Amino acid sequence: MIPISQPELGPEVEALVLTALRSGQLSQGPLVAEFEALCADMAGTRHAIAVSNGTVSLELVLEALGVGSGDEVITTPLTFAATLNAILRSGARARFADVRADFTLDPESVDSLVNERTAAIIPVHLYGLPCDMAALMKLAERRGLGVIEDSAQAHGATVEGRAVGGFGIGSFSFYATKNVTSGEGGVITTSDVHLSEALRTLRNQGMTSQYQYETVGRNARLSDVQAAIAIPQLRRLDVINTARSMNAAYLTRALSSIGGVSTPVVPPGRTHVWHQYTVLLERGVERDAAVARLRAAGIAAGVYYPALVWDHEVYRAHPQVVPADTPCAADAAARCLSLPVHPALRPEALATVAEVSISVLTDCCRAG
């Protein structure tokens, strides 16, 4: 089976992890500091705060911004549950704006939902494609809103040459399946020194120095062993992103011959880092059957996401969830399908993904 994601760690990671293990400093050591420096570099910010995972990073930013009960946060319904869980944990209500045809948040739809309770927006750079950050930042400034970029899937993606995570406050994940991984891990990126200090305090039990408690904090620290896993990948992030982008270009050339499949679009000015390569099947095609047939033929196709994030039993009647009519996102959820695009795909495997996909999807579109 060709997997939908596959970490490719290599000898540099092995060597640095061994260095971490032998250093005797497994947490709050120099490797976390180096990881943070590389992350600040990636996002083009002055500061980066390493945390234990991408969900906690969203939670800490909401807390540091003072978002809570009585507030509203606007995000996309086409995202992973972590985005919504972080909002709900803050005590705020979650509202959902629609997406555009490129799957990212539609600034006009966001604008129509803003009211006096709106505190922040969380654009998600879905599949590795940045949102329209120029329009979203303009709107946020005009309306006085915080902007948290959920960049869990978009390490190193850019808009007009500027990296994601540096427009608003950046939140990244280093979970096992992300483009850069530490197994579990996260980072917050910002150029605001006060925010950065507040986040460091919140991350470490509310302490500014040993036993000096400034606030009620928590433990959201990353270990040096985890930092050691990510550092060599961050150093070669350009190489990783180029490989993903070449794989995506290959798939687009191959799949554009199938009438019933829309290949992904990248709006001008934005670079896509291809966390997922996601196509839309034409209406009427049995997606579940297509996925099952791809899997039977050895391609681990995925669906991100089969439903809008709030459209699950636990969220539907949740008092902090405001269901919304978002036809474009609903349509994407019904028709999207992702194919392996990761850099561990060798040319032969990539050719297999393309050939099998052409054959299966052409057949499914004919049947549908």
Ligand SMILES: *Cc1c(COP(=O)(O)O)cnc(C)c1O
């Ligand atoms: C993975 C992911 C997260 C959460 O990150 P974790 O490190 O798994 O907690 C948040 N948002 C999006 C869009 C993600 O894909």
